[in-house]
Amino acid sequence: MNTETVTGIISAVATTATGLLAWQAARSANKAAHESAQVVKDADRDRRWNALTPQLTYTCVAKDDGSRAELRIRLDGPIGLERLDRVTVRIRDDRPNRAKSLLAGGPTAEEVARQVWGPYRLNTNVENVDPSGRYVTFPDGVVVGEDLVCALEDTIPPPWNPDRRWWADQVDGMPVRITVECERDAHVPWRIKKEVPVLGERGAQQVTGQLMA
Secondary structure: OOHHHHHHHHHHHHHHHHHHHHHHHHHHHHHHHHHHHHHHHHHHHHHHHHHOOOEEEEEEEEEOOOOEEEEEEEEEEOOOOOEEOEEEEEEOOOOOOHHHOOOOOOOOHHHHHHOOOOOEEEOOOOOOEOOOOOEEEEOOOEEOOOEEEEEEEEOOOOOOOOOHHHHHHHHOOOOEEEEEEEEOOOOOOEEEEEEEOOEOOOOOOEEEOEEOO
16 A cells, blocks of 8 residues: 555545534534523523413302301413413312321221311312312313302211311311412413411401412
């Protein structure tokens, strides 16, 4: 192999290597640009999602002898959110993870999970309420300025301790703890937690909710 041939081979290898390095550099630059654009897009989406967080006002009033109550949830805004397509209201327990704090010989985790731990549950005779009275769905949603109305009824004592007086002592004075899941278009659903005080028919108190972390 003569000198000219060797030189040509070396030159070809160098050219190929240079081209490969340039291609890799361009690919890395394109990837970085794409990732940067995605970060900006995600940040804008999150900003808009936060800006559109539903503004809700809650009113809960006891009825009759206190064995029933009416929970109203009004959509007040914000600007840019004219309506919600679908809303689900869930009754929460007085504290999370009750089913994980069991005593030997006591109720099972399933029994504890089925029990609504609070003063009221959703009226199970109302349409779109699950059999346990734990949640209700409003498939048509709500528009700004209108209310969603939830009919509530007394919770019943747990089967392992059916003493109604004991149960009343446990839940007396508790607020109604709820999570409101709000859906709109292609947005990730908003889940808003709130503790709503229960007041008698002579008065009503309105409170606003906080977005779940």
